[in-house]
Amino acid sequence: MTANVVPALEVRNITKQFPGVLANDHISFTLLPGEIHAFLGENGAGKSTLMNILYGLYDPDEGEILINGKLAKIKNPADAIGLGLGMVHQEYALVDTLTVTENIILGTELRKGPVLNAKEASQRVRELSEQYGLAVPPDAIVGDLPVGVQQRVEILKALYRNVNMLILDEPTAVLTPQEADDLFRVMRELADKGKALIFITHKLREVREVADRITVLRRGKVVGDADPKTASEGQLAALMVGRDVVLKVDKTAANPGDVVLKVRNLNLRDDRGLTVLDDVSIDVHAGEVLGIAGVQGNGQTELVEAITGLQALPSGSIELLGKDITNRPPRSITEQGVAYIPEDRKGTGLVLGYSIRDNLVLSTYYKPPFTKGLTFNDPAIDEHAKELIATFDVRTPSATTTAGSLSGGNQQKIIVAREFTRENRLLIASQPTRGIDVGSIEFIHNQIIKQRDAGLAVLLVSAELDEVLALADRVAVMYHGKIVGILPIAEATRERVGLLMAGIQEQANV
Amino acid sequence: MSNEQQAPAETKKNTELQPSKRRFGWLNEAIVPLLAILTAVLIGAVIVFVSIPGNKLPTFDPSIYGSRSDWFFSTLPERLRVTLSAFTGLFSGAFGDWTRPSTIPVAISNTLVESTPYILAGLAVAVTFKAGLFNVGAEGQLLMGALGSVAVAAFMPQWFGVASLPAIIHLPAALLAGVIAGALWGIIPGYLRAKTGAHEVITTIMLNYIALQVMDYLINGVMKDKSATLQRTPFIHENAALPRIISKATDPSLTGGQAYPRLITTTSSTWDLRIHMGIIIAFLMVGFIWWLMNRTPKGFEIKTVGENPEAARYAGMSITGTVVGAMGLSGALAGLAGTSQVIGLEYNLKAVFSSGLGFDSLAIALLAKSNPIAIVPAALFWGALRTGAGAMQVNTGISINLIQIIQALVIMFIAADQIVRWIYRIKQAEGGKITFNRSWGK
Structure with missing residues (x-):
C-alpha cells in the first residue's frame, strides 16, 4: 500500500440519508489495483447501500467518488460499467433459458451485419474463461448449471465488459464450501491479474481466508480497518456487532434419552428417476442434537420434508415416539409435537405480506386460545405476539409490521419463536442461520441448545460445517441421498467429516 | 450496551418502510382507484368534446366560416355545453334530476337494482383473488344460479303435485337451489385446479360456454313457457319471490297471474320502485365475507394460500380443500347474484338474461382491490354508470358506448397503476419496483 499508487477507486465522505436512517455516514475508503478489499458488517450495516451508490443505483447526499484519481459521476449502472466498475449481485441477473455465451454477451452483442456473430462471441468467452481460470461450458443452458457455475457466468459477464473493479455482494451465500473455495481461487486469480475486488460478506472465516484488507461497517459508519493476517475472528465479530460475541456455543455434554424419531429405510426418486434418498435410516434421541452435514442438494431437503409430511414417500417408515407418522398430513405431524424451521425462510417459513x-x-391459528367460537380471539393473538417479540428479541417497531420489512435475522427469530413455543418433542432445524447476522446466529444457536437441554430431540441440517460441529452431539453425513457415516462429536473433526461430505468413505464407519 | 443502542436504529428503519400505511390507512389504498376513475372520466369528457354528433352543431359552411379552425372555435361553447350535459345527464339518470325531486327515488332505486348483482358477483371474484385464483367463471356460475333458482321457484309445487307452497318453504328453497347450483359450477374448476393443475382461467371460460348452452337448452325445452312467444321460462310462483321494498301492486295480467310481494304497497308513481330484497342480501353478504376473510380461520387459510401456498402447506393448511372451498364459495355468491335477479327482479328467466354481469364483476373486484367493503362503492359506481348511461343517451344523444369506454379506461388504469402514480406523482407504497403481476386484484 504505497502512497504513490493511484487507487483504482477512492471514496470520500459518502453519506446517504434515508428518511429516519443514516444508511451511510461519511464513509471513506480506497481500493487499490490488485487487492481484495472485504467489507464486513451485519445486515443493515450499510454495505448494500454503499455498493448501490458505487454502482449508480442510489445518489449519495454527500461525498465524492474518484476513479483512477479522477472525479467520477455515476448516475446509473451503465456509467459504472463504462468507468470499469462491475458488480455481481446476490441474485443473479441471468436468463435461465439462454446459453452461457448468450447470457454473457447480452446487450453487447457482436454483430456481423444484422446477424449475431456467435462464433466470435463464443471465442471471446472462451478466452476470458481461460485467462482467469473461470471454467464454464460456453454452450450450456444457464438454467441447467449449478449455482456456483452460474456465479462464474456473472463474473464473466462483468469481465466481458472490460471492468477492472468488481463488487461481489455476498457471493458465498448460496455456495457450497467447495464452490466457495473455487470462488476464492478465482478471486485471487483476478486480483493477481490486477483487478481490484470488493468483497461484501458477513462471514468471518471467509474474509480472513481471502481478503487483503478488511473494513468493518456498523450502523452506517466505518468502525475499523483490520489486517486479515493479524485480526482474530473474535476481534472482527466484536467490531461488527459492537460487543464480544461467543462464536463457540456454550453447551454441556448431551444427556440422550429414549429414541424420539426413528427413520427406517427411506427411498425416494425424483421426477427424472434419479435417486434422492437411498435407504436412509437414522435415530434421534431425546436430549441430543443430531447434525446432518453434507453439501447441499444431497437429499437433506427431501429427508426433512419427508419427516414433516411435505414430501410423500413410496417406501420406508418414520416413527415419532413409537407412532407411525409416515405420509401423514403436515398438520397431524405438527400436532404430535414436531417443530420445524424450514430452510427457505422467505418462501416457506413466513408469509412476508403478513404482520x-x-x-x-401461522400454524396454530385454528385452535384455542387463538380462536373463540368461530372467530379469532384477537386479544390472545396480540398477547401471544407481544410475549414472543419480547422473549425472542425480535427488533420491530410493532407487532403489526409486515414480516417482509424485517431483516433476515429478525425474520428467522419470528419462525423460531413460533416453532419453539408449541408443545414439542422433536425439533427439526434446516439451515437455521443461513444469511443472518452474527447476533441473531448466536441467539438462535443458544435457543436450539436450550431446547435440547429441555429434553427435545433435535435434528439439525446445515450446509455450514462449522454450525453442525458447534451444535451437534452426533454428526451424520449425507452424500448422494445416503447416510455415509455417523460420528460422535468427539470424533467428528473437520477433516474426517469433510472427506465423508466429498463421498470418500471410511470402511470402519459405514 | 450497544445492543440497546442498536434497537432504536432498527425501529426507525422499519417504521420508515411503511409510513404511508400508518398515516393514511384506507385512503392510501383507495387513492389509485379514485384517481383512475377521475382520469377515465376526464378522458371521456375529452372524447365527447371532440366527437360531438354532427346534428348537435352547425355544419361547416365555407361561406359562413372562413376556415375549419374558425368553425371549430365558433363551436366551442356548444361543445362545452354538450359535454357538460353528457355528465349531468349521466348523473340525473343515476341519481335523479335534482330540480325535479319526484325523479330521485326511481333513479336511485334503479342504480341500486343495477348494483345488486354487481355486489354479489364482485364479491365472488374478490374471494378467488384473495385465494390467488382468477375466477373468470362468475358469468357461468351466475347463469347456473339463475337456472337452479328458477327451476325451484317456477316448478317446485308441480313436483309435489300441489298448486303452491308456503313462502316460508318455497322462498328459501329457491334461494338455496340457486346458491347450490352456482357453488357446484365453481367447485368443478376448483377441484380440477387442485387435483390436476388445470388452470381455472381456462376451465371457467369453458364452463361459461357450457352454462350458456345448458340454459339455452332448458329454456327452449323442458323449462319453456309454452304459452309465451318469447323464449323464456314461466313466471315464478309468488311465494318464491323476493319482496320488492316499496312498489305498486303487480298487474297479474303481466305476470302470468302471480301477485308478487311488496314490503310496502303504494299507489304513488314516484315510489313505484324496482328495488328488492336482493340489495339487503347483498349487503349481508358483504358483511359475511368481510367477517369470514378477516375474523375467521377459514378466511385466514384462503388468504394464506393466496399469499404463499408454500407457507400454507408448511403451516398444515390443506391447499386442495382451500382452493375447492374458495371456488365453491365464489360460485355460491355468483349463483346468488343470478338468483336475486330471477326471483327479485325479473320473475322469469329469458335467453338474454345476463348480458355480461359476470364479466363486469371481474372489473369490480379489481377496482375494489378485492376488499369486500370496497366492493360496495365499486359496484355502485358501475351500477350508476349503467343506469345513467341510458338516460344520458336519451337526453343528450351521446352514445351509451361512451360509458363502456370510461369503464374500460378505469380498469386499464387500475391494472397499469404505474400510469396513475406517474400522472399524479404518487409515491410507491412499498418497494418501488415494477413487477409482473403474479396474483390478482391486490
Missing part, C-alpha cells in the same frame, strides 16, 4: 403477529400464529 409479525399473524406469522406468529
